[in-house]
Amino acid sequence: MANIMIRRGAAGEYVFYLPKRDLEDTITSMEFDQADKWGGEIKLNNGGAYYVDPMPAPPKLPISVRARRMDAAE
Amino acid sequence: MSALTREETEALIKEVLEVYPEKAQKDRAKHLAVNDHSEEQSKKCITSNRKSLPGVMTIRGCAYAGSKGVVWGPIKDMIHISHGPVGCGQYSRAGRRNYYVGVTGVNTFGTMNFTSDFQEKDIVFGGDKKLAKIINEIEGLFPLHKGISVQSECPIGLIGDDIEAVSKKGAAELNKPVVPVRCEGFRGVSQSLGHHIANDAIRDWVFSRDGKDVKQEFVPGPYDVSIIGDYNIGGDAWSSRILLEEMGLRVVAQWSGDGTLAEIELTPKVKLNLIHCYRSMNYIARHMEEKYSIPWIEYNFFGPTKIAESLRAIAAHFDDKIKAGAEAVIAKYQPMVDAVIAKYRTRLEGKRVMLYVGGLRPRHVIGSYEDLGMEVVGTGYEFGHNDDYDRTIKEMGNATLLYDDVTGFEFEEFVKKVKPDLIGSGIKEKYIFQKMGVPFRQMHSWDYSGPYHGYDGFAIFARDMDMTINNPCWKILTPPWQKKPEAEAIAQAA
Numbered sequence: 001m002a003n004i005m006i007r008r009g010a011a012g013e014y015v016f017y018l019p020k021r022d023l024e025d026t027i028t029s030m031e032f033d034q035a036d037k038w039g040g041e042i043k044l045n046n047g048g049a050y051y052v053d054p055m056p057a058p059p060k061l062p063i064s065v066r067a068r069r070m071d072a073a074e
Numbered sequence: 075m076s077a078l079t080r081e082e083t084e085a086l087i088k089e090v091l092e093v094y095p096e097k098a099q100k101d102r103a104k105h106l107a108v109n110d111h112s113e114e115q116s117k118k119c120i121t122s123n124r125k126s127l128p129g130v131m132t133i134r135g136c137a138y139a140g141s142k143g144v145v146w147g148p149i150k151d152m153i154h155i156s157h158g159p160v161g162c163g164q165y166s167r168a169g170r171r172n173y174y175v176g177v178t179g180v181n182t183f184g185t186m187n188f189t190s191d192f193q194e195k196d197i198v199f200g201g202d203k204k205l206a207k208i209i210n211e212i213e214g215l216f217p218l219h220k221g222i223s224v225q226s227e228c229p230i231g232l233i234g235d236d237i238e239a240v241s242k243k244g245a246a247e248l249n250k251p252v253v254p255v256r257c258e259g260f261r262g263v264s265q266s267l268g269h270h271i272a273n274d275a276i277r278d279w280v281f282s283r284d285g286k287d288v289k290q291e292f293v294p295g296p297y298d299v300s301i302i303g304d305y306n307i308g309g310d311a312w313s314s315r316i317l318l319e320e321m322g323l324r325v326v327a328q329w330s331g332d333g334t335l336a337e338i339e340l341t342p343k344v345k346l347n348l349i350h351c352y353r354s355m356n357y358i359a360r361h362m363e364e365k366y367s368i369p370w371i372e373y374n375f376f377g378p379t380k381i382a383e384s385l386r387a388i389a390a391h392f393d394d395k396i397k398a399g400a401e402a403v404i405a406k407y408q409p410m411v412d413a414v415i416a417k418y419r420t421r422l423e424g425k426r427v428m429l430y431v432g433g434l435r436p437r438h439v440i441g442s443y444e445d446l447g448m449e450v451v452g453t454g455y456e457f458g459h460n461d462d463y464d465r466t467i468k469e470m471g472n473a474t475l476l477y478d479d480v481t482g483f484e485f486e487e488f489v490k491k492v493k494p495d496l497i498g499s500g501i502k503e504k505y506i507f508q509k510m511g512v513p514f515r516q517m518h519s520w521d522y523s524g525p526y527h528g529y530d531g532f533a534i535f536a537r538d539m540d541m542t543i544n545n546p547c548w549k550i551l552t553p554p555w556q557k558k559p560e561a562e563a564i565a566q567a568a
Contacts, residue, residue, distance in 0.1 A: 019270075022270070022461070024461040045115065060367075062360070062363050
């Protein structure tokens with residue numbers, strides 16, 4: 001499990017940030033990005049993938065959440 | 075000499091790597107790259123933020139340097155104790171030229187060195203008692219200080235002192251913040267982790283202090299901003315600040331050049347955080363964005379093109395009054411910029427520059443050089459991360475050299491082959507390259523000049539580059555007995 005932060009980038013895209021490793025990357029896809037469900041598997045531009053427990057509604061960004069690493073690029 | 079092609083640059087990297095043993099070669103190859111605009115991600119071409127290779131000359135610092143030297147040190151009305159043996163504090167004292175206003179030793183302490191001067195007995199029996207004593211002594215000798223930070227040196231972590239407990243006790247006795255910073259030098263691979271630790275210490279010990287909310291009487295305004303990551307080297311933050319104030323913004327805080335503890339405590343009330351040095355202070359900006367919903371943007375005050383871009387980007391976060399203000403500022407300084415460019419561009423046009431610095435400068439100063447018609451042919455970070463290189467690829471020309479944590483040997487070989495007209499790096503590199511006959515500017519401390527930020531800084535920057543590159547001394551480096559006969563004939567004719 002890792003603490004990650006998700007925020008909005010300048011173009012409105014989701015940006016992923018892993019403070020422990022100072023890793024910043026754009027999120028290419030998020031499994032659930034709807035009004036009633038948000039989170040799930042997130043895929044990063046660098047090829048990594050993390051899993052965030054789905055939330056009942058999109059949270060106020062930026063948000064720090066616990067995420068499980070599914071597939072890291074490095 | 076014309077620019078190298080992609081193949082030539084690749085061949086150069088290969089050639090330089092040949093002297094290393096196989097294992098070292100493999101490691102270093104990942105840190106050297108040829109810039110390619112088609113790459114969207116730096117990590118495909120360059121690896122960064124890795125442990126330096128044992129046995130090579132690296133130019134990196136340590137976590138203590140990142141915390142005490144960069145982030146905490148310039149906060150002028152606090153006393154920063156270099157907790158541990160005397161050397162770390164003494165050799166990092168005042169060398170960075172973080173200018174400040176105040177009476178040193180009375181209400182400001184920027185250039186002074188406070189240390190617990192560890193001896194053998196402190197290592198054996200622990201240094202907590204000594205730290206407690208120092209905190210009390212400081213209060214007696216310098217009653218106008220606003221707070222204390224304890225900057226740990228390596229032994230503190232090794233012997234397991236509990237500086238947090240001593241700091242808490244001291245803070246209660248003094249009724250002033252005492253901030254323990256766990257920035258022991260051995261942490262991390264470079265000073266970069268020190269920045270992070272220092273940022274986290276501000277978050278944990280300054281923003282939230284035992285539930286006590288400080289500075290309630292402050293009335294926030296609609297145009298409050300803070301300058302974050304400007305260390306006022308040679309007055310940089312001042313030449314940036316006037317531009318922001320002229321366009322109608324109110325600069326509440328300077329982090330941390332010429333900054334005070336009160337300013338830092340006020341920062342969570344601003345409307346927008348302006349980040350100059352992304353590498354050393356993005357952590358606190360991210361925290362403030364999450365906790366206090368303060369957006370942040372990166373800006374660049376090197377060179378008129380980037381300044382105008384940045385002023386407009388900053389103004390875009392505010393109303394029309396500020397937008398008009400930004401345009402007015404750009405228009406006001408345009409004649410001055412035109413005069414500077416008219417004077418120096420002809421003397422500097424086409425000159426080629428290689429940079430190797432830390433923090434933000436490997437990419438930020440490129441604009442300044444380009445405004446003067448110069449070209450940056452190689453750049454690299456001492457302690458950059460992937461996100462720095464992501465941002466650099468766009469700024470640099472295609473097929474230029476990128477080097478991460480370059481070694482002394484590699485840098486020298488690159489310079490011999492690329493033959494730049496100017497090198498911008500630090501004091502440790504300066505005399506090597508000057509002896510090789512290459513003009514050199516220190517880009518850490520602006521070679522005892524500055525400021526280089528803002529429009530005023532650009533004029534100084536242009537002058538400095540001109541007087542370095544076009545200095546007559548470079549023509550008389552060859553001793554008379556080594557001169558070629560033709561040169562003699564020309565000299566006689568002249």
